[in-house]
Amino acid sequence: MKKKIRIGNAGGYWGDDLDALRRQLEGGPLDYITMDFLAEITMSILRKQQLKNPALGYARDFLTQLETCLPLIVEKNVRVINNAGGINPIGLGREILALARRQGHDIKVGVCYGDDITGQLYELSAAGEKFTNMETGADFEGVRHRVTSANVYLGAEPVVAALDAGCQIIVTGRVLDEHGQPLPDTLLEIWQANAAGRYIHRVDRHDAPLDPNFFGAGRCITDSKGRYRFITIKPGAYPWGNHDNAWRPAHIHFSLFGPNLQSRLATQMYFPGDPLLPLDPILNSIPDPAARERLVARFSPDVSEPGHALGYEWDIVLRGPAQTPMEA
Ligand SMILES: [Fe+2]
Numbered sequence: 319m320k321k322k323i324r325i326g327n328a329g330g331y332w333g334d335d336l337d338a339l340r341r342q343l344e345g346g347p348l349d350y351i352t353m354d355f356l357a358e359i360t361m362s363i364l365r366k367q368q369l370k371n372p373a374l375g376y377a378r379d380f381l382t383q384l385e386t387c388l389p390l391i392v393e394k395n396v397r398v399i400n401n402a403g404g405i406n407p408i409g410l411g412r413e414i415l416a417l418a419r420r421q422g423h424d425i426k427v428g429v430c431y432g433d434d435i436t437g438q439l440y441e442l443s444a445a446g447e448k449f450t451n452m453e454t455g456a457d458f459e460g461v462r463h464r465v466t467s468a469n470v471y472l473g474a475e476p477v478v479a480a481l482d483a484g485c486q487i488i489v490t491g492r493v494l495d496e497h498g499q500p501l502p503d504t505l506l507e508i509w510q511a512n513a514a515g516r517y518i519h520r521v522d523r524h525d526a527p528l529d530p531n532f533f534g535a536g537r538c539i540t541d542s543k544g545r546y547r548f549i550t551i552k553p554g555a556y557p558w559g560n561h562d563n564a565w566r567p568a569h570i571h572f573s574l575f576g577p578n579l580q581s582r583l584a585t586q587m588y589f590p591g592d593p594l595l596p597l598d599p600i601l602n603s604i605p606d607p608a609a610r611e612r613l614v615a616r617f618s619p620d621v622s623e624p625g626h627a628l629g630y631e632w633d634i635v636l637r638g639p640a641q642t643p644m645e646a
Contacts, residue, residue: 329353332360332377339383343390353400364404365467375406381413392423395626399477405467407431428480433469486627490547493540496638500544507573509535515554524556549627555594567594584645587632588614604643612642
């Protein structure tokens with residue numbers, strides 16, 4: 319089936335109609351709204367603002383628009399893509415999260431950065447980059463002392479990565495005994511890496527971003543039918559140094575408690591179609607291929623929620639021939 323995506327636009331330059339975002343949200347339905355704030359000269363203006371106040375350097379108008387539009391964005395589940403971050407995209411990201419907290423909204427903000435090469439101009443020149451003027455062919459040396467900002471075009475790739483990262487997922491399934499009977503009131507603890515493949519733990523030295531809004535751990539209890547359900551972010555793969563170029567496939571750690579805290583079982587759930595699964599020594603320490611397969615969740619269109627989260631189902635069987643492999 320061909321998926322239909324609706325994209326609207328609410329701005330073509332810094333200073334464009336401030337009401338356009340609200341109009342697009344009200345006029346929807348839309349899945350995405352894009353907004354362009356930047357021209358080359360805009361970057362210079364933003365840099366001058368940032369030189370006066372390091373906390374600035376982004377298009378503040380976007381925050382003005384968000385003040386009134388964020389409730390609609392949340393209600394209609396629209397993803398907004400723009401370059402209002404200008405010279406200081408991380409600063410704008412923080413302000414958006416602060417605004418969302420003030421309004422009581424739980425939102426995700428992805429920030430693309432790394433385009434600012436102002437501090438690398440001398441290094442790049444020394445390495446042979448000429449920075450020749452594309453229009454006049456003029457030499458860069460004549461203007462270097464006047465440069466206030468220098469940025470490269472990132473293109474669409476990091477935007478796509480930001481949209482993909484941190485895909486919300488719903489994980490659900492049942493906890494069963496060896497006879498297939500559901501086990502109600504079973505406490506499950508889960509912990510996992512964030513979307514970039516990093517745990518909030520002092521020994522995790524993976525050079526990947528930490529997300530201050532993602533703790534990576536939670537608990538839930540099975541209902542009367544033995545079913546559990548939680549919403550999280552799809553974890554990323556992470557390097558673990560076991561062997562050359564060793565990466566763990568994306569996984570979620572589960573711990574299940576019996577009637578008391580001494581009766582505890584721990585295991586890991588994996589994701590279907592992960593190319594790292596055949597290479598993972600931990601998963602492959604289970605000799606039986608069918609048992610390994612029982613650790614891989616099933617993607618479920620029925621559990622998935624449109625525009626919100628992908629769904630995965632994974633049953634945990636505590637004993638018997640269909641037992642879910644557990645860690646010793
Ligand atoms: Fe892990």
